Amino acid sequence: MNEQAHPPTAPAARLEPRRSLVVCTVIGIAVMAAVDEIVFHQILSWHHFYDHSTPDVALLSDGLLHTGSLLALVAGFFLSSDLRRRHTLAPGHAWAGFFLGLGIFQLFDGIVHHKLLRLHQIRYGVEIAPYDWAWNLGALVLLVIGVALARRAAP
Template sequence: MHSTTHLSDRDRPSRRDANRRVFWIAFAAGVGFMGALDAAVFHHLLRWHNFYVHAGADWRALSDGILHVLTTGLLFASPLLLWRNRHLISRGQADSLSLAAGVWLGMGAFQFVDGTLFHTVLRLHPVREGAENPLVYDALWIGSSLVLLAIGWLVLRRVR
């Protein structure tokens, strides 16, 4: 008697496809984690900014709520997707480094897009409202994103 949970060789994804699937799920987890951390620390605990600062208190709260719902959704959905695809790593089809690289690159991508697009280009919000020198905060924010991206890139280079 054979189990229906085992895939035949022709139904199994290639190692490259398995690594790619695990990477993108982990990338979403990294975006969700960093977004939730950003919302919790900078929006709620420190109260340095809201997602959209050019509005009244109600719209600021709404913009923060939307950001929080989206990032928390990614934070909860991606582990469920990883669990559904756990066989890719446990059976050796995907490299666990794909998982690590995806998380690091997802966190870095969130920080980079937030720092460059939302802070600098669109000016939706500064890192810290009312700061005397907002450029210092922007540079540190974008610099931290580059560190996360570099770690992710170094890990990704080790994927078989």
């Protein structure tokens, strides 16, 4: 008998759709928070995270937002790297989570930060309604894309 010895094979990894969705939702939230902070707070200087105090407090609030988004981004990428390393990342669920995260942050910012808590507005010295509509409708578009991707990825 001339049988060749074969090394034992590892069992096939099972995809983790729920974890992929959650991890990439964190990444999406972090990316949108960073985009908001970099574009609207720094580049355009339309507002700060907290606008009802001194310029130093406004700058500190932006720094804290940026720090939080960076920490969430790093944590999300470490968790997604673990999923990829173990070959358990479910790509469809990951993309769905990413878009859901983008939309969740934007809608939370538009409703809770802008309207309920009144931490800041999108822009000052202009008619705010078109900016609010654009911001919140943009959030809804991102959420619809995320939901559509999640439904398409579902088994």
